[in-house]
Amino acid sequence: MNVPLRTLAPLLRKFDEYRPLPAEVRHAIQSWPFRLQEYAAGDLIAREGEEPKESAVLLDGFCFRQKLLVEGSRQILALHVPGDFIDLHSLVLKPLDHSILAARPTLVAKIGHSDLFQSLDAYPQLSHYFMWDMALDGAITRQWMTTMGQRSSYEQLAHLICELFFRLRRVRLVKGNAFDMVLTQAEIGDICGISMVHVNRSLRALERDGLIERGRRRIVLPDLDALVQTAGFDPAYLHLLAPD
Amino acid sequence: MNVPLRTLAPLLRKFDEYRPLPAEVRHAIQSWPFRLQEYAAGDLIAREGEEPKESAVLLDGFCFRQKLLVEGSRQILALHVPGDFIDLHSLVLKPLDHSILAARPTLVAKIGHSDLFQSLDAYPQLSHYFMWDMALDGAITRQWMTTMGQRSSYEQLAHLICELFFRLRRVRLVKGNAFDMVLTQAEIGDICGISMVHVNRSLRALERDGLIERGRRRIVLPDLDALVQTAGFDPAYLHLLAPD
C-alpha cells in the first residue's frame, strides 16, 4: 500500500465527475466523521445478511462484492477501486444481499448512516450524487450481465481486463500499459461464471494472440486497441473522465 | 388490459413497502404532472443513447430493458411489472445505457425530470424512496447475475419463473397458482443468456419433472415449493410485502 490517503478526497474527486460539487455539499462531505479500518487480503468487510449502520468508502486497496450459494459456489458481483462507495445502497436496502471481501490489504472509511441521512436532509443536492453513484453501479452491473450472457469466455476476459485497465488508470494504478492483477484466476472465474481451468486456458489464448502479456500477478496490454476491439469494449458505461 | 389505472397509485403502493410514505411526500408525488402514454407490444419506449427528460412509471402491461450488441444479439437486463419506476436512474445517469421495450400493450406515466428534482429539493425524504428504488433494482440485477453465473439453465428457468410468480402475485396478476407468460422463449433465452432451443428443452424438462405446467402463453405452478427448492429461490431479494 503506498501513501494511503486518510481523507475522503478520492470520493470528492469521484463525485466531481458527475457534476462539480457545490461548495456546501463538499464541506458537508468533508465534515463527515468517519472510522478508518484496515483489512488484510481475504478479510470479510461486511457479511451478507447484516444490517450495517455504516457505509464504507474504499480509500486504498481493492475489494469485491460476492454472493455465496448453498452448494459452495460464489458469484462476484462488483469490483471496487479507491474512491468507490462500496455499499452505499445499504443505506436504504437492508439486510445486505451480498458480502464484501478485501482482495488486497485494504483501507476503508466507514461513515455512519445517521450522519449520511443528516446531510441528505440538510443538503438535498447531496442526494443527486448518491443516486448517481447507485445508478453508475447499476450501469456497470448491467454491462457485466450483458457480457456474461452474450459473449464467449475469451471475449469476457478481454472485457474484464479492459474494464480493470480503465478503472485503475483513472485512479493512477496503471503504469504505462501495465497494472497489477489483483485477482486470482479462480476469482476471475467467479466473476465471469466460468471455471478456473477455463479461465486459465482463455487467458493463455489471449496471450497467444498477443492481446495481453502476463507477469506474476501483472498484466501488460501491448495493443489496447486490439483488446478493446475483441472485447467489444466501450468505456462510456464507466462514466470516467480522462485519467488525471 | 383490464381497468388500467390512470394515477400513480401503484407507485405509492410500492414506495409504501419501503416505509410508509409521510403525508407531504405522498402529496408531492400525487401532485406530479404526468403524461400518459400507451405502447403496443414490441414498441420501443426509450432508446439506448437517448438523454430522456422524463422518467416513466409502468401503470399497466409489461416491459423490459435490453442492450443490443453489434453482432445482433441482445441481453435482457430487467423486467418490469405495474408500479415499477422503469428508468428512474436516467434522472441522474445519461445517456441511457439500454433500451426499454414494451412486451405487451403497455401504459406508462412519464414524469418530467425537472418536476422530480423540484420535489427532491422540497422534500429531502423523497430521495430515500428514490435511492431505495434504485438499490432494489440493483439487488434484483445482482440476483440475476448470480443465477446466470452459477446455475444450470434448468435452474435458471426455474428461478425466473419463481421471480415472475412472486412479482406478478404482488400486483394481483396471478390467479390461483397460474399466470400469463408474457415472454417468448426467445426472450427468456435473452434473459438467461442461453439459446432459444435450449430454453425450449429446459422448459419441457421442468414440465416433465412436474415443476410447471404450460398452456398457451400461460404457466401453472402445481408445486411451488418444489420449484422454489430446485431454483434455490429466496424471495427476500425482491423486498415484497405479502400479496395484497
Place this chain on the structure above:
DNA sequence: CGTCATATTGACTTTAGTCAATAGAAGTGG
C-alpha cells in the same frame, strides 16, 4: 386461406466443465 411469429424436434458441433496430476510461488516457523 395464407402469412408470420412462435414453438418443437433431431442431428451434429462446439464450448466449457470435471477430475486429476503436476508445477511454481509465497509464506511460515524453526
Place this chain on the structure above:
DNA sequence: CCACTTCTATTGACTAAAGTCAATATGACG
C-alpha cells in the same frame, strides 16, 4: 536460510452442457 505447507497456476484426458443448423409443427390473425 531451509523444510514444509498452502495457495495458485498449468496441463491432459475425458464428459457434459449448451449451441447451431435445419426442418417441421402449431397457433394467432388478417
